[in-house]
Amino acid sequence: MDNKNTLLPANGNNSLPLPGMLGRRKFLSYMGLAATSATVLAACRKDKDDNNNMPPGSIDLGTGDIGILNYAYALEQLEAAFYTQVINSPFSGMTANEQSLLTDIRDHEIAHREFFKAALGAMAIKSLEVNFSSVNFGSRDSVLATSKAFEDLGVSAYNGAGQLIKDSNYLLLAGKIVSVEARHAALIRDLISNGSFADNTVIDMNGLDLASKPADVLTTASVFLKSKLYAGNLPTS
Amino acid sequence: MNLLNVISAIEKIDPEVHDRLDTRRGAMQQFAKLGGKIAMAAVPFALGSMFKTAYGQSTSDISSVLNYALTLEYLEAEFYTKGAASGVVPSGTPAVGAINTIRDHENAHVTFLKNTLNSLGATPVSKPTFDFTAGGTFPNVFTNYDTFLAVAQAFEDTGVRAYKGRAGDLISSHAVLTAALQIHSVEARHASHIRQMRKARGANVKPWITGNDTGGIGSAVQANYNGEELTTQAGVNILNFVNANAASESFDEPLTANQVLAIVKPFIV
Structure with a gap:
């Protein structure tokens, strides 16, 4: 590898003319790192495709944008399964209005789930097994409390995942979905207590909603999943 | 420090990354200012600035x-x-x-x-x-x-x-x-x-x-x-x-x- 470090000004002097067009090596040499680049490169490429830390039997969400999309797909699977159960076994005293709204939400979550499944194609994770043993589907309080938890979690998950997405097309798709989740969250909160659609348990002093990292979201979600998800290959920044 | 990994990753989706970076004299001069012994702590800032220039998100x-x-x-x-x-x-x-x-x-x-x-x-x-x-x-x-x-x-x-x-x-x-x-x-x-x-x-x-x-x-x-x-x-x-x-x-x-x-x-x- 050529070492063009001599092109660099000695110390902070930028009066030397810089070449207009540089190749990659020259670019690297401008970083003052050409001599060691191979070593650094090797050192930096760590574990991104290495599942050594993955617990046996767990489902790897994957890397990069595909990993984030699978993460969203996992959450949508959870929500869709929940609302399907809610509509299949309505809680005691469910009003016609509630049934209509919850049916809409079920359909929205199914649309999200099936969208991700179709868009991811062969890269999609498998269908997850859920665990709703902590939910009393006969109880309005239990169902709506769980629903509130899922919707607020979904909003915070998409808000937190946005910055992990590299492709602006995927970012836009996440944006199209998260505002629908926020509409759900506000409605469910209002069904529990009118006026709590955006209270200070979710909105901070700056008027900002929650944003959570995948690891934190999955810790909460794991209570409702029999399948074990592995997020260790997801981007972290 | 994963700067080179970043560049390498970008190169996979944007083979012209080096051209983008290289033709932006202003961005390169930012690195020149740092001298041959680049200050590692300054890399994230210099990098952010460089990419903003290269990709137009200033x-x-x-x-x-x-x-x-x-x-x-x-x-x-x-x-x-x-x-x-x-x-x-x-x-x-x-x-x-x-x-x-x-x-x-x-x-x-x-x-x-x-x-x-x-x-x-x-x-x-x-x-x-x-x-x-x-x-x-x-x-x-x-x-x-x-x-x-x-x-x-x-x-x-x-x-x-x-x-x-x-x-x-x-x-x-x-x-x-x-x-x-x-x-x-x-x-x-x-x-x-x-x-x-x-x-x-x-x-x-x-x-x-x-x-x-x-x-x-x-x-x-x-x-x-x-x-x-x-x-x-x-x-x-x-x-x-x-x-x-x-x-x-x-x-x-x-x-x-x-x-x-x-x-x-x-x-x-």
């Missing part, structure tokens, strides 16, 4: 999005501040608390966006002078509760679409993007509640947007809803999975800056 681009958002938040903040003070919201009802909550969020957004712009060394735009009757289209906006809620719904749904439309312009600036998303979902929560308030008044409307339906407000706000009827996403036909209403409701659609500015223009004197 601080000025970020601040133009923030000023765009600030203009919309000024509109909403003043709308609710005046509405709450006008007596148009029936006193002694839960509506008072809800409108005050929304008012406080919109004012918090104004403050937050101004502070963010200042922290970036940019100048926040001044608040325009607003006409909430939109030149007479909504003459009783602060005296008729239903008109007030109709305008509120249009503002909130449009705010959601506006933020969504600019998120991609913030993709290089993680902190700003995250904050914008955190505002975006608050606007959606507001929209959901305002729609429920209208439903309680007899409007045929749900917390989500069905097709390009204005929820009975009519042609004055049709542009705010056009495009929401989409049922194909990234080439996937959502009608394969759910009915037409649910297919359009399950995805909110963006608006471009020009579309939004045309929509709010009648409200700006």
Whole structure:
């Protein structure tokens, strides 16, 4: 590898003319790192495709944008399964209005789930097994409390995942979905207590909603999943 | 230090990354300034600046999005501040608390966006002078509760679409993007509640947007809803999975800056 470090000004002097067009090596040499680049490169490429830390039997969400999309797909699977159960076994005293709204939400979550499944194609994770043993589907309080938890979690998950997405097309798709989740969250909160659609348990002093990292979201979600998800290959920044 | 890994990763999706970087003399000079012994602590800053230059997302681009958002938040903040003070919201009802909550969020957004712009060394735009009757289209906006809620719904749904439309312009600036998303979902929560308030008044409307339906407000706000009827996403036909209403409701659609500015223009004197 050529070492063009001599092109660099000695110390902070930028009066030397810089070449207009540089190749990659020259670019690297401008970083003052050409001599060691191979070593650094090797050192930096760590574990991104290495599942050594993955617990046996767990489902790897994957890397990069595909990993984030699978993460969203996992959450949508959870929500869709929940609302399907809610509509299949309505809680005691469910009003016609509630049934209509919850049916809409079920359909929205199914649309999200099936969208991700179709868009991811062969890269999609498998269908997850859920665990709703902590939910009393006969109880309005239990169902709506769980629903509130899922919707607020979904909003915070998409808000937190946005910055992990590299492709602006995927970012836009996440944006199209998260505002629908926020509409759900506000409605469910209002069904529990009118006026709590955006209270200070979710909105901070700056008027900002929650944003959570995948690891934190999955810790909460794991209570409702029999399948074990592995997020260790997801981007972290 | 994963700088080279970053470059290497970008190279996979953008083989011309080096050309982009190399032809940007200003960006390269930033590295030159650091000298042969590059200060490792400075790398993230130099890198951010370099990519902003290379990919056109400079601080000025970020601040133009923030000023765009600030203009919309000024509109909403003043709308609710005046509405709450006008007596148009029936006193002694839960509506008072809800409108005050929304008012406080919109004012918090104004403050937050101004502070963010200042922290970036940019100048926040001044608040325009607003006409909430939109030149007479909504003459009783602060005296008729239903008109007030109709305008509120249009503002909130449009705010959601506006933020969504600019998120991609913030993709290089993680902190700003995250904050914008955190505002975006608050606007959606507001929209959901305002729609429920209208439903309680007899409007045929749900917390989500069905097709390009204005929820009975009519042609004055049709542009705010056009495009929401989409049922194909990234080439996937959502009608394969759910009915037409649910297919359009399950995805909110963006608006471009020009579309939004045309929509709010009648409200700006």
